[in-house]
Amino acid sequence: MAAKGMNLCNVCCLLLYVISAVLAGRDFYQILGVTKSASIRDIKKAYRKLALQLHPDRNQDDPKAQDKFADLGAAYEVLSDEEKRKQYDAYGEDGLKEGHHGSHNDIFSSFFGDFGFMFGGNRQQQDRNIPRGNDIILDLEVTLEEVYSGNFVEVVRNKPIAREAPGKRKCNCRQEMRTTQLGPGRFQMTQEMVCDECPNVKLVNEERTLEVEIEQGVRDEMEYPFIGEGEPHIDGEPGDLRFRIKVLKHPVFERRGDDLYTNVTISLVEALVGFKMEIVHLDGHKVHIERDKVTKPGARMWKKGEGLPNFDNINIRGSLIITFDVEFPQTQLDEQQKEGIRSLLKQGSVQKVYNGLQGY
């Protein structure tokens, strides 16, 4: 009897657990595709990737796009906030205080700028007549390691935002000619400053965090725009903030397109008898090189797939091209060694004279 009671108890517990799991609301970790111990940075990365994929403007054929996107926003809003995440981890979605609607636009714009959801860059068409603030261009230096593996850069944008203020202000000021009558038949033309009246605004400095992604394979001079994050315009729209990528030179690898070039110096012995070595690549993995034949100075070795990922398709990689040069022994040889070498190598005297600079 006791055993049966225990079994029933277990089944009930299991049922209760399953029901509560189902009713507990959405699994935010699953929506973002991160583990429960993910750092805030991992969560941001996951959000950014998915936000670009799931945005309704990009998925106009999918009737569930709005819901999926809303789920994504809710997941990010909770998991990126320490307080809310703690509550969610302890009590599930139901345990969170109040609804968390809206402000998904706020989250989205920290990754793409204030008007970043206008995919396709229709900005030019819309504001031909609206005055626009200046653009800001920031040269972002990136290392070749970052070009190979990708990375995220967080920035804090502190900018003036126009906020309503009490009263009115003068706007659209211009010079106009006024004619005043001084007496019968006598007039005077004067220049006068004439202004319109507009609602008063004041510029208040506000801050927000933006996240720029250094995508794999990114090329020099490529730009990442954040729409609306530039300079404000008191009578119009703010300009854009653009991050311009500047790839730094690397001590080991030289980039040409998607290919990487490097040089290796080997000893004369290695050049003649062969050698094995490893080159440490940009992300730490090792490229094995083996030669058992003679390696001439200036010889090149192509390693396919060991270059940089292509920006448009990161599954395609360029090649690593290794050029060998030979270091001759520093010490001079004595007569005995010279005889030894003559008999070992059995190479006759060559002594060919030619114009090497013109390809003869």
Added chain:
Amino acid sequence: MEIIHGVQVLVKSVLFVLLWCQCEGRDSELSYVTCGSLVKLLNTRHNVRLHSHDVKYGSGSGQQSVTGVENADDSNSYWQIRGKPNRPCKRGVAIKCGEAIRITHMKTGRNLHSHRFNSPLSNNQEVSAFGESGEGDDLDVWAVQCDNDHWERDEAVRFKHVGTDVYLSVTGEQYGHPIRGQREVHGMKSANQNNWWRSMEGVFIQPSQEPLRHDEL
């Protein structure tokens, strides 16, 4: 009930510790000016922002002029903080007090520069914008002077010119046409109330994590 409550408290405290550890581990340079950041610099005594534009001095060196402007929404007041020539600073790392930097004008790519010429209005030392695409010469280097370890964003600092030992200053003289109302920016020998500058609007780069490594075991 007691047990459940106890477990809840335990879970919460574990979570708290984990999150706290995450915070400590993450580099936060939120309150510092970092290498690569774009800033506007405000002279605290005269309330004008360091500014430059494609207008050359009519005297002295004839190089691009550097002035102080009152308005806060001009993108010609943005300057990028960079390392010394041939010594790039690591992106996102806070600038140390005493560190030598270059201050590059965003729009024109010229570096804040000074040399032994007289400034047009006050006869102090001329401060100009010099170079092309961020490369000029050794007179582009300035040392950040401040009290703490690093240059804090809401702290006033001084900029001392490394080549000639003058401080970046404003004393209030105003230009006429075509840059009416803009103040003269010059270098002066003495450290006083006129050479305090504070970072205002800008884009402040935070340090990044190192990109993923795949070391073979």
